[in-house]
Amino acid sequence: MSHPTGAEMNRDLLHPLFNTSWxxxxxVAVFGGVVxxxxxxxxTQLWLxxxxxGLNWPVYWAFYVTNFVFWIGISHxxxxxxxxxxxxxxxxxxxxxxxxxxxxxxxxxxxxxFPIIHLGRPWLAFWLFPYPSERLIWPNFRSPLVWxxxxxxxxxxxxxxxxxxxxxxxxAAVRDKATGLRRRxxxxxxxxxxxxxxxxHRLETAxxxxxxxxxxxxxxxxxxxxxDFSMAPVPMWNTTIFGPYFVxxxxxxxxxxxxLAMAVLRRFLHLxxxxxxxxxxxxxxxxxxxxxxxxxxxxxxxxxxxxxNEPAEMAVFWSTQSGAFAPxxxxxxxxxxxxxxxLMGIRRFRTITGCVIASIGVIVGMWLERFLIIVPGLSxxxxxYSFGSYRPQPVEIVITTATFAGMALLYVLFAKVVPIISIWxxxxxxxxxxxLIPPATEEHRLGDLHL
Amino acid sequence: xxxxxPRGQPEQGRGLKAVYALYPDGASxxxxxxxxxxxxxxxxxxxxxxxxxxxxxxFGHIGKKTYMWxxxxxxxxxxxxxxxxxxxxxxxxxxxxxGGLPIWAWWPNLIIIFELTMLGAIAATVITLVVTAxxxxxxxxxxxxxxxxxxxxxxxxxxxxxxxxxxxxxRELSAxxxxxxxxx
Numbered sequence: 001m002s003h004p005t006g007a008e009m010n011r012d013l014l015h016p017l018f019n020t021s022w023x024x025x026x027x028v029a030v031f032g033g034v035v036x037x038x039x040x041x042x043x044t045q046l047w048l049x050x051x052x053x054g055l056n057w058p059v060y061w062a063f064y065v066t067n068f069v070f071w072i073g074i075s076h077x078x079x080x081x082x083x084x085x086x087x088x089x090x091x092x093x094x095x096x097x098x099x100x101x102x103x104x105x106x107x108x109x110x111x112x113x114f115p116i117i118h119l120g121r122p123w124l125a126f127w128l129f130p131y132p133s134e135r136l137i138w139p140n141f142r143s144p145l146v147w148x149x150x151x152x153x154x155x156x157x158x159x160x161x162x163x164x165x166x167x168x169x170x171x172a173a174v175r176d177k178a179t180g181l182r183r184r185x186x187x188x189x190x191x192x193x194x195x196x197x198x199x200x201h202r203l204e205t206a207x208x209x210x211x212x213x214x215x216x217x218x219x220x221x222x223x224x225x226x227x228d229f230s231m232a233p234v235p236m237w238n239t240t241i242f243g244p245y246f247v248x249x250x251x252x253x254x255x256x257x258x259x260l261a262m263a264v265l266r267r268f269l270h271l272x273x274x275x276x277x278x279x280x281x282x283x284x285x286x287x288x289x290x291x292x293x294x295x296x297x298x299x300x301x302x303x304x305x306x307x308x309n310e311p312a313e314m315a316v317f318w319s320t321q322s323g324a325f326a327p328x329x330x331x332x333x334x335x336x337x338x339x340x341x342x343l344m345g346i347r348r349f350r351t352i353t354g355c356v357i358a359s360i361g362v363i364v365g366m367w368l369e370r371f372l373i374i375v376p377g378l379s380x381x382x383x384x385y386s387f388g389s390y391r392p393q394p395v396e397i398v399i400t401t402a403t404f405a406g407m408a409l410l411y412v413l414f415a416k417v418v419p420i421i422s423i424w425x426x427x428x429x430x431x432x433x434x435x436l437i438p439p440a441t442e443e444h445r446l447g448d449l450h451l
Numbered sequence: 452x453x454x455x456x457p458r459g460q461p462e463q464g465r466g467l468k469a470v471y472a473l474y475p476d477g478a479s480x481x482x483x484x485x486x487x488x489x490x491x492x493x494x495x496x497x498x499x500x501x502x503x504x505x506x507x508x509x510f511g512h513i514g515k516k517t518y519m520w521x522x523x524x525x526x527x528x529x530x531x532x533x534x535x536x537x538x539x540x541x542x543x544x545x546x547x548x549x550g551g552l553p554i555w556a557w558w559p560n561l562i563i564i565f566e567l568t569m570l571g572a573i574a575a576t577v578i579t580l581v582v583t584a585x586x587x588x589x590x591x592x593x594x595x596x597x598x599x600x601x602x603x604x605x606x607x608x609x610x611x612x613x614x615x616x617x618x619x620x621x622r623e624l625s626a627x628x629x630x631x632x633x634x635x
Contacts, residue, residue: 007601007602010600010603140547140549141538141541141542141556141559141560141563142556147559150562151562154566154567157570161577165577165580169502169503173601176599192586194594194599195502195599196498196514197505197512197513197514197515198513199584200503200506201512201514202583203580204504206576206577206579209576213523213573214569216565216569220562220565220566224562423502424502424504427502427603428504
């Protein structure tokens with residue numbers, strides 16, 4: 001495959017910003033329509049009350065909290081993976097990082113909406129914020145929900161900045177190509193960027209520091225989300241394994257989300273010269289590792305529960321293994337373990353198509369995993385008087401669907417206004433002469449890596 | 452060390468604010484930088500602009516020294532102190548007694564302290580970047596050519612060149628292969 005020059009990179013990657021096809025408007029109309037439908041559904045829920053949702057005693061957490069945990073998990077696609085790849089100086093990361101970082105920001109925004117959607121009176125959401133209150137009530141700092149507030153906001157702030165900083169030089173590239181109002185807007189966003197050696201050094205140093213800082217924050221975010229469950233006396237929730245289990249699951253679903261996004265971008269924006277099969281293959285291997293890790297955690301969780309043989313926990317255990325939730329459970333196992341193991345484990349299947357199929361399986365599987373952690377446990381608590389059931393209602397299904405459409409809509413709009421692949425980072429991966437490259441920092445040229 | 456080249460006023464006769472050249476690659480740009488240095492210019496008097504980091508070349512390391520890591524650590528300490536103060540004041544000012552557990556509890560507070568420590572480090576990093584690398588460029592540097600980003604050229608030049616040295620700058624800047632001399 002011929003290697004694109006710097007000018008070709010500019011032309012290819014800036015093309016979607018300056019040319020709008022009918023397909024863009026079609027996608028915006030379709031996804032926007034679904035999002036609008038979701039907004040109307042939420043408004044209906046606000047107007048008619050929470051009774052139109054399927055939430056009822058004792059299952060007060062269901063679809064909305066499942067979505068919250070799922071989207072926070074998907075957010076681990078970007079900043080965490082990007083930060084790790086930056087720190088280890090993986091050359092193949094260059095076309096991938098921005099696609100990933102964008103997922104983090106949008107997934108966090110969507111995920112953070114759900115605690116509000118889940119409120120009966122969302123206009124009182126500010127009660128969660130830690131501020132001096134006239135009601136003489138401060139949020140309880142010992143509550144995992146307050147920890148969520150701090151962790152998610154820190155991660156969202158860090159991820160936004162981690163996304164924005166490396167875009168600055170690309171904003172300057174758009175500014176130089178644009179005219180009129182667009183030039184002024186991109187000029188403002190570029191913050192006067194010129195590209196002096198000092199600026200490049202500061203930017204790269206800042207990215208290194210942020211990569212170091214954001215990795216533990218990302219791990220903490222999903223650990224803290226897992227504390228929402230593991231700190232509660234609910235069967236199969238109160239376990240020490242939930243922290244690493246949730247983090248592994250989040251990275252797992254995040255990689256799947258990233259693979260799907262990359263495949264769609266490659267197809268629709270014609271980025272074949274930049275997103276090569278080798279990128280999918282590398283991420284596919286990561287997906288395989290995470291599938292094995294996920295299987296390891298599930299095995300641990302299940303085996304320890306089985307050996308303890310505690311009645312309340314066993315009731316939940318059997319409801320998922322062979323009871324009412326078994327179809328969902330085994331679908332999850334196929335999606336999260338069997339499918340990735342086959343498709344990513346056998347090299348001939350580790351193609352772009354194979355990655356897409358495995359990723360769809362993982363996305364479905366990980367959503368089901370969140371659901372199966374939450375609902376079966378709440379349905380059968382320790383005392384029989386608190387047994388109950390849950391059936392999702394249309395409003396919950398519509399809002400859930402709308403969030404997926406919302407993610408797609410935000411991604412489409414972002415790709416319209418920002419180069420979805422970092423132009424300067426691609427160019428920076430191009431070294432002039434092998435004699436000038438220190439061996440320790442040598443990177444493969446795009447598409448030249450043979451595995 | 453050579454003395455700092457005084458910055459001259461724009462050349463009255465030609466009204467030059469800058470003299471620069473565009474180069475197709477880093478090797479030519481490196482030659483131009485070396486030639487300007489040979490004329491007695493210091494690094495701070497030479498403007499280099501590129502569309503990507505040029506760390507494979509010596510000129511790409513100009514202005515590399517930074518205290519950003521230390522400032523990030525300081526930001527982290529400020530974040531940590533803020534979190535400690537917030538948690539301490541909140542918990543003792545409005546004490547919530549939960550089953551006889553301690554009002555001030557280290558384990559849960561460590562989570563708040565950790566998050567705000569990291570937030571402080573991140574904020575300090577970004578503020579340092581903006582203050583040291585972006586704001587000064589907006590105020591001082593004006594030498595720029597869109598061909599840097601659109602065509603991938605490397606710009607090397609001198610802003611506010613001394614009137615009597617413009618011709619020597621032009622000669623040295625146009626010497627490396629592929630140079631395209633320009634003036635402002």
